[in-house]
Amino acid sequence: MPVNMNRLANVALLCICLISCAFGQEKPAGREKLLLDDDWKFAFGHPSDPVKDFGFATSYFSYLAKAGYGDGPADPAFDDRPWRQLQLPHDWAAEQDVDPAGSFSHGFKKIGRAFPERSIGWYRKTFPIPAADKGRRIAILFDGVFRNAQVFINGHYLGTEPSGYLSFEYDITDYLEYGGENVITVRADATMEEGWFYEGAGIYRHVWLQKYAPLHLEQNGLVVTTAVQPRQAVVQVGLAIRNQHTIPQTYTLKTRLYNAAGALVQQKKIAAAKVGALAAAQQQVTLQVPQPRLWSPDAPYLYTLETIVETNGKETDKLSTAVGIRTIRFDAREGLFINNKAVKLKGTNNHQDHAGVGVAVPDALLEYRLKALKQMGVNAYRCSHHPPAPELLDLCDKLGILVIDENRLMGTTGQPMSELKRMLIRDRNHPSVFCWSIGNEEWRIENNQIGATIAQTMQAYVKSMDSTRPVTAGISGGFRSGISNVLEVMGYNYMGNGDIEAHHRQFPQQPAMGTEEGSTFSTRGIYTTDTAQQHIAAYDKKPRPSFFSIEEGWNFYADRPYLAGLFIWTGFDYRGEPTPYGWPSVNSYFGMMDICGFPKDNYYYLKSWWRDTPVIHLLPHWNRQGQEGKPTDVWVYSNCEEVELLLNGVSKGRKTMKRNGHLEWQLPYQPGMLQAVGYNKGQQTITETIHTSGQPARLALEAHNSQLKADGRDIAVLTVSATDNNGYPVPDAANEVVFTITGPGKIIGVGNGNPSSREKEQFIEEQINLPLKAEARTENKQDTSYRFQGSFDLPGSFTGDSVVFIYKSIGVTQTIRINNQVVATELPQQLKGNRFSIQRQLLKPGSNTVVITGRAIVKKHDWDVVNTDPGIIQLVIPANPWQRKLFSGKAQVIVQSTGGTGSIQLQAASPGLQNITLHISAR
Structure with a gap:
């Protein structure tokens, strides 16, 4: 078993603390x-x-x-x-x-x-x-x-x-x-x-x-706001100092602002301030920042605010807070402005689960997902439909991703309002949070006065706590009355649900954005809809008559300056809601990426128009055996001015790309090489080439991170795929792959992005606990001897080797026999009991007897409760090997550090293919 150095370090630290206490050293x-x-x-x-x-x-x-x-x-x-x-x-x-x-x-x-x-x-x-x-x-x-x-x-x-x-x-x-x-x-x-x-x-x-310490900065009691002025910015810090002593305290408050390089920018000191017993004191500090570096999605510059409380010359508390200096302004005619610069929202809605791990997403995997969105050109993230993990907001601050932070429940009674407040005070210092959302698709109240009243109350409450950010909600029940009329910023959920332009004419002073758009269906790597397999072709089409394709939606919002932008439904596929199907599909089809984060084709459409760097992408893949000579739709996503398509070196035409559009050809399928060449100003700029592959011959492994921190938490996301004998990827490979790992790492989840896959995501050891059935108890009160007889049933299907008796002392001393064989002799009573591994040869399928004899525990008081439960028999069934089928040529394995240093080796094996081992270092 690999040594967990992180845990050893914690144990060592604990020992040092205990030794320090023993020698009377001052507490930290x-x-x-x-x-x-x-x-x-x-x-x-x-x-x-x-x-x-x-x-x-x-x-x-x-x-x-x-x-x-x-x-x-x-x-x-x-x-x-x-x-x-x-x-x-x-x-x-x-x-x-x-x-x-x-x-x-x-x-x-x-x-x-x-x-x-x-x-x-x-x-x-x-x-x-x-x-x-x-x-x-x-x-x-x-x-x-x-x-x-x-x-x-x-x-x-x-x-x-x-x-x-x-x-x-x-x-x-x-x-x-x-x-x-x-x-x-x-x-x-x-x-x-x-x-x-x-x-x-x-x-x-x-x-x-x-x-x-009892004198400390109150949890979530520090609030930072910024204002940008000519040649300087003002950072306003409000905070509460809590005194939990039973006598008043005098304290000194120090605030220091550092730039990203660690240099001191500004500091203030408040000396000899007083706070009453069991009370809180409010303080306001103003810091001027000359020639400030501003935070924006393109340049997410962060300062660090250090706040220190001292009393009698000793520090009692210190907090560090990331500070982004920026301004936010919505304009009803021209959209969103960050630092007075127009910004079009290029956002996605996102749930919080990932393949293999569910919602238990390690911090490093959160970063992996956010960087995948950034790579697509995303500058905004809507937390659908609840407050996120705090670490996600920290990452959005650092990466430059604007966030709609969303409340989970509309309501104005105690609990909903308390939950709204807790979200606000926890997240209000994040520069990435540019808008609060008070609800989503509240159909029963969206279009009536009750809904409008609830929204007005919640909106006013938000503004009373944070006047620096606007308030929105996602509306899908029609844009004509109720909540829509009173929102500070209108949030349109799907332009097919109403007439956005008519609503804008009716409310010309109300800023607006698309809080949900798209909702299209696609299966990664599939180009012919197969209802039996519940696979949907990945060409961008209208999902339903009243909805719009990704391209139609982006064009609508891109062409209207008064719309601040949109949030696509969704960035990633997620478990549940397998619309338009049901069982046996288990995942959604909405994502621009699948649940593993593998891009679908729509990803490249958005990347073409959401990023400035040259992009070119061809679909479908060119493995279409059995379709020779049949017409095949070929699409190209690109932001180049012109694109030429070539099949086996023969040009099929050069076409001009329309802004925010795509190009299409239809040609008879012919195996070989398909190539798209992008031109700007008449010069070749970028090329993508795909080949018809042969049968899978070998496996390939690629890690997004080849060096892990040996902290027991860092992760590497590995992509496993198949190639043919020429090294070409096999885009329709479906081989079963088995994974083994050695070294200071463990596998925590597997996936492949197939929405109708019902394979296991985790392979864990199973424990079966068998209670002892008490059959007879006898006790001699004169000499305090006792005898317990019981039994347990061993399933005939059990083939594992690990059988453990987790014993609880039922006597002052005890001797234990299983099937007349002595397991332990004259054991003394132990508070935490004993644990015995039982050799399999002692056991038999069906009933097994347990006899315990010894000296009984005597009550000291009548109300004492004496243990009479001798414990359980535990069967341990080893986990099956980690495995997953490739889907559309790919699968994913998530490896996590176990805390030790050294080399982690992950091997991928599949019958008939050349196996591969990847080495990852842990430091």
Whole structure:
């Protein structure tokens, strides 16, 4: 097993902390934010059967009636040794098979009401808190749990978070064991869907432990706004200093602004300020920035704001915040302006799941997806339809991608408004966020007065908290009344749903953009629609009579200056909503890229007109055996002035490219070489050539990242494909490929982009827990001896080698026999019990006996609860090899660092093909 150096480093750091505490060294000052993703235990519970839910909420003092009486897994003494160990982020839905009884909108995964035994997930983690932390404030922060998360610490109920998308935090200072171990428990309930698309299940974003002094900057209490003036910018910083001491405090506040090179630009100091006991003080700081570098999608320049709180000359808190100086202005006649420069929105809508991993997307994979969008020419991202992971916004700040940050639920009662507020205060400092969205396609209220009133209230609330950004919503139920009339910026969802030009004439002072357009269907690499296979030809066509092709949609928005631009539905395919089909398709068909991020042909249409660099792309591929002599539609996407098409070296004509258009030829299919040549100003600029390939002969592997950080989190996205004997790609290859990995890396997911594929995405070890059936118990109270006899049934189908007895002490001493063979002799009682590997030759199919004898545990008090459960037998079924079929010639493997350094070797093998091994270094 590879050594996880990151975890070893954490253990070493913990040891140093404990040693420091033992010698009485001063506890660390200031703020610490520690990632809490490693070494969680996980098991499935049940929404209605208490036995299958580990007896949760069945005790005399249920978990809400008395403080500290969390029962079942919420009890810190609960034995979670049989549970699976894993690393966050984790999406248990991605691990499940698909089934026609599953939810259409969630990709037919086996979770939800029809699958109660896979709809409740329990998570537990034990972690130390050094004694030196006594006196600090400590909080646990969840970036996102799907969903309805009940959270406990050391048996104390902290609260329930119903939303599957919002960050939430609990101050656990008063509940902790300082100098000892602590247990955090989360029960996630994914029985009920929140949205109409795949949402995953579990703790699918990061968890953090935050430590800070009682005098500190309030969480999300810092807000930065910028104003651009002639020859300078003004950075206004508002913040709250929270005092959780029981006496007033005097503090000094320092703010420093650094440029991207780390040079100090401006600083301010407020000395001898006061804050009352258990109170917060508000401060405002103004910083002038001469000759500022402005943030924009083309040049995402970031400053760093450092904010420091000191008392008695010692630092008690420090925060670093990225600052982008920029202006936003919507004009009802001329569209969007960033820094007074017109910007046409070239955006995509995006859900948050990816092939193989579901919604548990590592940060490096988020970056991979965003860079794939940037490569297409995207400058804007709509979070459809919920707040994103905080890390996504950090990346958009750095990469220069404008973001519509979207609220998940329209409403003006306490919970919806609280969720809206939490989104606003968490995300308001990101320069990438240029617009808030208060809702999407609220058909029942879109066109009536109730909808208008709710929208007005929410919009006014947003503006009261952030006057620097406009408010929008996605409207698809007709553009004529209700919410449409009151929005600050109109969001059109599909121009086929109403008359956009008529609406603009009626509301000429209302800025507007296309929040959703396109919604076209296509299957990557498929050029003949096959209803039986549920494959849709990738030529850009109207998806439905009232909708428009990608080309028609972009032309409509590009030609109208008053429309700020559009967001295509969608950037990537996603699980669920397999419109226009249903089962057995499990993914959508809408993306410009498939669920792996492999480009479809529409990607190249948009890239042609969304980027300034020369682009040329041919479709279809030129493997069309059996179609010889038959007419074949050939399309070219390009931004060149002219394109010439050649088949086997013979010109088929040179045509002029219309702005925002494409070119078409129809020729009889003839195997060989098809070539498109682009010309600008009469000079050859760019060429694409495709060949008719032979049969697959060898595999190819390519990694987007050949060197990983040895941090246990970095990833490499690998593309596996097939080539023929001449080295030409085989675009219709469908070979089954098996993957093996060695070295300090692991495979975390596989995919191929086929929307109707029902193959597994993850291959994980299976654990089967067999309870011991108690058959007889005898106890001699005179000499306190006892005897337990039970049995378990070993399935005849079990062929694995790993059988483990996870034993809980039921005596002060005990001797254990299985099928009359001694497993352990005179074991002393242990709080955490014992674990025995049982040799297979001791066992037999069917019933096996277990006899435990020894000296009984004697109660000290009448109310003591003595353990009588001897534990379970656990069968471990090894995971099947990682494998995936190529689809349209490609598949994807995601490899993640395990924390060690060295060489990772990934081998791809397929019968009849030459195998390949790729080396990735981990440093």
